Amino acid sequence: xxxxxxxxxxxxxxxxxxxxxxxxxxxxxxxxxxxxxxxxxxxxxxxxxxxxxxxxxxxxxxxxxxxxxxxxxxxxxxxxxxxxxxxxxxxxxxxxxxxxxxxxxxxxxxxxxxxxxxxxxxxxxxxxxxxxxxxxxxxxxxxxxxxxxxxxxxxxxxxxxxxxxxxxxxxxxxxxxxxxxxxxxxxxxxxxxxxxxxxxxxxxxxxxxxxxxxxxxxxxxxxxxxxxxxxxxxxxxxxxxxxxxxxxxxxxxxxxxxxxxxxxxxxxxxxxxxxxxxxxxxxxxxxxxxxxxxxxxxxxxxxxxxxxxxxxxxxxxxxxxxxxx
Numbered sequence: 473x474x475x476x477x478x479x480x481x482x483x484x485x486x487x488x489x490x491x492x493x494x495x496x497x498x499x500x501x502x503x504x505x506x507x508x509x510x511x512x513x514x515x516x517x518x519x520x521x522x523x524x525x526x527x528x529x530x531x532x533x534x535x536x537x538x539x540x541x542x543x544x545x546x547x548x549x550x551x552x553x554x555x556x557x558x559x560x561x562x563x564x565x566x567x568x569x570x571x572x573x574x575x576x577x578x579x580x581x582x583x584x585x586x587x588x589x590x591x592x593x594x595x596x597x598x599x600x601x602x603x604x605x606x607x608x609x610x611x612x613x614x615x616x617x618x619x620x621x622x623x624x625x626x627x628x629x630x631x632x633x634x635x636x637x638x639x640x641x642x643x644x645x646x647x648x649x650x651x652x653x654x655x656x657x658x659x660x661x662x663x664x665x666x667x668x669x670x671x672x673x674x675x676x677x678x679x680x681x682x683x684x685x686x687x688x689x690x691x692x693x694x695x696x697x698x699x700x701x702x703x704x705x706x707x708x709x710x711x712x713x714x715x716x717x718x719x720x721x722x723x724x725x726x727x728x729x730x731x732x733x734x735x736x737x738x739x740x741x742x743x744x745x746x747x748x749x750x751x752x753x754x755x756x757x758x759x760x761x762x763x764x765x766x767x768x769x770x771x772x773x774x775x776x777x778x779x780x781x782x783x784x785x786x787x788x789x790x791x792x793x794x795x796x797x
Contacts, residue, residue, distance in 0.1 A: 510563040516575050517558045518582060524575040525568075529559050532572060540579055547603055547637055549588035549630060553579065586630055589639050592649065593625040599652045601629075601639045611646055615653065622653075670784050672740040674714050674794045675760035679767060679778050681705035687790040700743070700781035701791040707748055707776040709767040712760075714742050714782075714795070719756040719764070728779070729771025732764050739786075745779035746770050 513525040514532075526532045536557070543551040557579060590608040592600045602608050605626065612624045631637065640648060668674060685702035713734055720741070721733035728745040732752060735741055748768025758764060769776045782791050 509566060511566045513562055513564055513570055514559045515562045517560070518555045518578065523578040524571040525562070525564060526572050526575060527570050535572070535576065536579060539576060540583060543583065543585065547587040547589055547634070547639070548585060550586040552584045554582050554584050584632065586632060587634055587637055588628065588630050589637050591627040591629055593627055594652065594656070595623050596625070600645045600649050601637070602642065602645050603639050607642045607645065610642065611649055614646065615649060669740050669782060669789070669794055670738045672715055672736045672738050676712050676714050677795060678712050678714055678744065678780055679703055679705050679709055681709070681778070683796060684777060687788070687792060699788045700745070700779050701796065702777050702779050704775065704777040705767045707767055707769065710763040711744050711747065711765045711767060711778055713758045713762050713764045715760045717758055719752045719754055719758060722750045722753050724770070727772035729773060730765070730768065734758060734764070739784060741783040743781035743783065745781070746773045746777060
């Protein structure tokens with residue numbers, strides 16, 4: 473009995489081993505066939521979306537570190553990868569190529585880049601932008617050597633939109649700032665010739681031209697003395713309001729032709745007569761320097777000009793006491 477059991481055990485053991493060997497050979501054959509036709513790669517995904525294949529995860533991560541996380545370009549302050557890539561081992565047909573460059577481009581689209589630049593401000597108003605703080609400081613220090621009373625500031629700016637950056641190199645920025653200072657000085661010199669009427673600041677010349685008739689002058693064309701100041705200018709020349717105010721009249725008024733009246737407060741008014749076109753209407757709020765009409769020759773007029781009147785408490789005063797000195 474023992475002999476029979478021993479013989480059966482030996483037989484089944486051989487069969488089991490024989491089946492095991494056959495299985496190993498078959499499995500090896502299947503693996504060989506797979507590797508003949510397919511190759512292992514890593515599928516790369518961002519936020520669950522597959523973007524391509526790479527051969528080596530470790531080497532690719534080094535490329536990502538060098539080319540993306542250490543992103544180096546003009547004005548770049550910080551670079552963040554908003555979504556980390558995920559890797560999954562896959563088998564693909566050997567004829568199919570990996571596409572590391574495509575994966576890199578897709579990852580670059582996931583970058584959040586913060587750019588930094590510097591604004592130069594004069595009296596709180598931006599006059600120039602440069603790439604570095606060193607450039608901004610050099611410009612400011614150079615300008616202050618000529619006039620230490622200039623009120624300069626340097627403002628650090630950041631943005632994620634590279635198109636917002638409108639900077640200039642050091643030499644161009646210096647020239648632009650110099651031109652701005654010259655322009656500012658010219659404006660200040662011009663404003664020295666302006667004054668205020670009854671506490672209302674006259675901030676702007678209404679038009680540039682030639683004075684053809686002064687206040688209180690006498691002419692055979694008038695039945696009384698001249699109530700304003702006539703400034704000849706080409707037809708269509710923009711007329712600018714001399715100070716902030718509210719339009720109280722904009723229409724045709726007898727010998728004045730098309731007339732615009734502006735109330736500036738403190739019982740101060742300015743009148744703009746003989747216009748060819750009015751650009752405002754009654755009730756409009758206007759700011760000093762805003763275009764309100766165009767020079768014309770409507771009403772009692774011998775040619776294109778602006779008839780300017782300034783009135784205080786309803787009475788005309790000489791405009792040349794305040795402007796066109």
